[in-house]
Amino acid sequence: MTTEKRILITGATGFVGLRLFQDLKNPYQVIGTYRGSHPASYGVDWVEFEAEKDNPVDLIDRTQPDVIIHLLALSRTEGCAKEPDRAEAINTRLTLELGEVSRHRGIRFIFTSTDQVFDGAKGEYSEEDPPHPTGVYARTKVEAEKGLFEMFGQAPELLTIVRLALSYGHSDEKHPGPVGWIINALEKGDPVNLFVDEIRSPLYVGDISRAMNEAIERGHSGLYHLGGGDRIDRHSFGVLIAKKLSLPVELCQARSVKDYPGPEPRSPDCSFNIRHFVDTFGWTPIGIEEGLEKILKDHKK
Numbered sequence: 001m002t003t004e005k006r007i008l009i010t011g012a013t014g015f016v017g018l019r020l021f022q023d024l025k026n027p028y029q030v031i032g033t034y035r036g037s038h039p040a041s042y043g044v045d046w047v048e049f050e051a052e053k054d055n056p057v058d059l060i061d062r063t064q065p066d067v068i069i070h071l072l073a074l075s076r077t078e079g080c081a082k083e084p085d086r087a088e089a090i091n092t093r094l095t096l097e098l099g100e101v102s103r104h105r106g107i108r109f110i111f112t113s114t115d116q117v118f119d120g121a122k123g124e125y126s127e128e129d130p131p132h133p134t135g136v137y138a139r140t141k142v143e144a145e146k147g148l149f150e151m152f153g154q155a156p157e158l159l160t161i162v163r164l165a166l167s168y169g170h171s172d173e174k175h176p177g178p179v180g181w182i183i184n185a186l187e188k189g190d191p192v193n194l195f196v197d198e199i200r201s202p203l204y205v206g207d208i209s210r211a212m213n214e215a216i217e218r219g220h221s222g223l224y225h226l227g228g229g230d231r232i233d234r235h236s237f238g239v240l241i242a243k244k245l246s247l248p249v250e251l252c253q254a255r256s257v258k259d260y261p262g263p264e265p266r267s268p269d270c271s272f273n274i275r276h277f278v279d280t281f282g283w284t285p286i287g288i289e290e291g292l293e294k295i296l297k298d299h300k301k
Helices: 015-024 056-063 077-082 084-105 136-151 177-188 205-218 234-244 275-281 288-300
Strands: 006-010 029-034 045-048 067-070 108-114 159-164 192-195 222-226 252-255
Touching: 006 015, 006 056, 015 029, 015 177, 015 205, 045 056, 056 084, 067 084, 077 084, 077 136, 084 108, 084 136, 108 136, 108 205, 136 159, 159 205, 177 192, 177 234, 192 234, 205 222, 205 275, 222 275, 234 252, 234 288
Parallel strands: 006 029, 006 067, 029 045, 067 108, 108 159, 159 222, 192 252
Antiparallel strands: none
16 A cells, blocks of 8 residues: 655665665655765655765755664774774764654654674674674664664654664675675676675565565564574675676685784674564565575576
8 A cells, every 4th residue: 555654764875775765665755865976866855965064953854754764874894993983973973863853753763783783702692682892883883772772762662773684685886785795806806805704694685675664564663683594604605696696606715704904803703583573573584595596686687
C-alpha cells in the first residue's frame, strides 16, 4: 500500500545510502543529502548539506521528514585516527544535534552504528555485550549511541539503533563500499591484502534496506545487531568473491592483523549474534553464498 511518508537519508551518496534510496523510493518520498556536486536524480529529492558547516535544524526545517535515517559519518578508521576532532564533530556531535531535533518534534530517528564498537576479543557479540572500542571511529559511534539512548529515554519508541556488520553488494568505483574495493582492485589486476585472522559477519546491502523498511513500517525500536548468516575471515571472503566473479584468486594475499601498519589496532573478531534481530523482525539475513549470487547477477547487469 502506498504511503506518503517522507524519509530523510543523510549521507545518501555513500555505499549504503545509494542502495537505501533505490530500495525505499517506492513507496516513500525519499530525500537524500549530498555535499559537493549534485548527484543524478534517481527519482530522489536531493538537498545539499555540509556536516561541518550547515545547521541540522535548518536541514529538518527544509525537508520536513517523518523519519530520519542517519548514515552520514566519517567512517574510514584511518581518517578518524588522524582527525579525531573532526570525527567527533561529525560522528557524535552532529548525530546528537539531529537526534535532539527529532526527539523534540516526534520524528522517528534511525541511526546506523558499527560492529567495530567491540574490541574483537571474543566474537559473536550480542546486544547485551558492553561495547569496548579500540579506535577513534568506534569510540565516536559509541558516544553517539549512549547520547541518543539518554536523549530518547522518555520516547524510546522513536529511536532505532542498528549496528551494521561489514556490508557488501554491487557497487561502482566511486562508491565501492567496504568490500567493493576488492572487486575493483582484482578487476584491474592489483593485489589486495586481506586478513586471515579478522572475522566478521558479512551483510548483504539489500538486507539493510529490508530491515530499514520494516523498522519504519512496524515501528521496531531499540538496539539491533544486523549481520549476515555466516562468520568468515576477510581473506576467505575475498577468495570466495574472486572465485564467484572469476577474478584472479592469487591476488588475494593473506595477511595478519598483528602485522597491520595502521595507526590503530584491528579488532580480530567482531562477528555478531543476530538472534535478537531475527526474533524481532522474523527473518534471517542471507548468507554469503546467496549474497554473492546476487552480486554476480547485479554485476552482469
